[in-house]
Amino acid sequence: xxxNKDINKHSFKLDSFEKKNIYTVPDRYFExxxxxxxxxxxxxxxxxxxxxxxxxxxxxxxxxLVLAFIVYAGFFKSEQLPVExxxxxxxxxxTEDLVAYLEDSEISTEEIIDNISFDDIMLKDEMDILNSDDxxxxxxxxxxxxxxxxxxxx
Amino acid sequence: xxxxxLLKRFKNPESKNFAFNQLVRKYQEKIYWITRKMVIDHxxxxxxxxxxxxxxxxxxxxxxxxxxxYTWIYRIATNECLTFLKKKRRRFFVSVTDxxxxxxxxxxxxxxxxxxxxxxxxxxxxLTLPDKQRLVFNMKYFEELKYQQIAEITDTSVGSxxxxxxxxxxxxxxxxxxx
Numbered sequence: 001x002x003x004n005k006d007i008n009k010h011s012f013k014l015d016s017f018e019k020k021n022i023y024t025v026p027d028r029y030f031e032x033x034x035x036x037x038x039x040x041x042x043x044x045x046x047x048x049x050x051x052x053x054x055x056x057x058x059x060x061x062x063x064x065l066v067l068a069f070i071v072y073a074g075f076f077k078s079e080q081l082p083v084e085x086x087x088x089x090x091x092x093x094x095t096e097d098l099v100a101y102l103e104d105s106e107i108s109t110e111e112i113i114d115n116i117s118f119d120d121i122m123l124k125d126e127m128d129i130l131n132s133d134d135x136x137x138x139x140x141x142x143x144x145x146x147x148x149x150x151x152x153x154x
Numbered sequence: 155x156x157x158x159x160l161l162k163r164f165k166n167p168e169s170k171n172f173a174f175n176q177l178v179r180k181y182q183e184k185i186y187w188i189t190r191k192m193v194i195d196h197x198x199x200x201x202x203x204x205x206x207x208x209x210x211x212x213x214x215x216x217x218x219x220x221x222x223x224y225t226w227i228y229r230i231a232t233n234e235c236l237t238f239l240k241k242k243r244r245r246f247f248v249s250v251t252d253x254x255x256x257x258x259x260x261x262x263x264x265x266x267x268x269x270x271x272x273x274x275x276x277x278x279x280x281l282t283l284p285d286k287q288r289l290v291f292n293m294k295y296f297e298e299l300k301y302q303q304i305a306e307i308t309d310t311s312v313g314s315x316x317x318x319x320x321x322x323x324x325x326x327x328x329x330x331x332x333x
Contacts, residue, residue, distance in 0.1 A: 011331055012327050012330035012331040013327060014295070014323050014326060014327055017272070017276065019295070019296065020270070020273045021187075021296070022261075022267050022268060022273050022274060022277055023187075023190050023191070023194075023196075023266060023267055024266045024267065024268050025186075025196060025266060026196070026266070029200075030182060030183055030186075033178075033182050033186070033200075033203070033204075034175060034178050034179055034182060036204065037178055037182075037203075037204050037207045037208070038171075038174075038175065038178075040204055040208060041174075041207070041208055041211045
């Protein structure tokens with residue numbers, strides 16, 4: 001049987017190479033992974049059901065989309081567009097177009113969220129939740145999916 | 155437990171948690187290794203694996219059964235990996251080769267890697283492939299999936315996959331022959 005040492009190094013053939021998994025995992029990793037996943041699923045389910053989170057999303061998402069559009073219009077369209085046409089232009093852009101733009105843009109979800117001020121609508125405890133690690137992991141697609149999943153109307 | 159039975163039990167609120175646990179137990183290792191081979195780092199693979207199963211939990215009710223369940227889960231996993239690598243490049247404004255070097259350095263530095271010299275060189279050679287081609291190579295060579303299975307997961311034709319895999323093998327063999 002060919003071993004790795006027998007292989008002529010000047011003519012390496014993948015077929016003659018003995019496959020090996022070089023990656024290892026910490027002890028008992030897979031035994032614990034299942035319970036970790038279950039705990040995370042329960043934690044996120046409880047987080048999404050918080051009234052403060054739902055209220056925040058109802059108010060934040062339209063604000064986010066308008067803000068993103070203003071940035072877009074400000075950078076790319078302001079030189080071309082007379083001020084009196086600006087309102088017409090905003091009303092003509094659909095939410096789907098804005099979401100599609102955000103997907104392709106360099107603006108990260110964190111940057112968008114950083115620019116929203118919740119100070120006027122949130123209490124400190126609710127702000128702590130929104131600033132927690134849980135929200136960092138959620139991208140805009142998931143936020144929109146979650147809005148649909150939990151039947152929240154914007 | 156068969157996938158059909160898992161799905162049936164998942165749709166029942168009384169057995170949903172049990173079905174999900176069984177599903178995780180059935181697929182967690184496969185999903186972990188797919189992601190680990192793509193992102194190299196154990197902690198990143200752990201995060202991505204958990205993200206995959208969170209998405210499975212949230213969306214399994216909407217699964218229509220037009221594909222196999224394992225195909226659907228694998229697809230979520232591969233999308234998570236590709237999105238992760240894409241974000242890594244975009245966020246830090248690094249080029250393809252910088253990410254490749256970073257992953258290659260993880261192979262050298264990680265405590266959770268154990269292999270002989272040739273095996274390590276092979277893994278580093280695989281890292282030179284573009285992400286999607288690397289994914290196909292990993293699924294075909296290491297996971298030993300059939301082309302048809304990979305086609306369903308990646309939504310690519312079998313012919314394209316064969317060409318992609320063939321080129322990947324040639325490139326890796328050339329790198330290791332000259333090393």
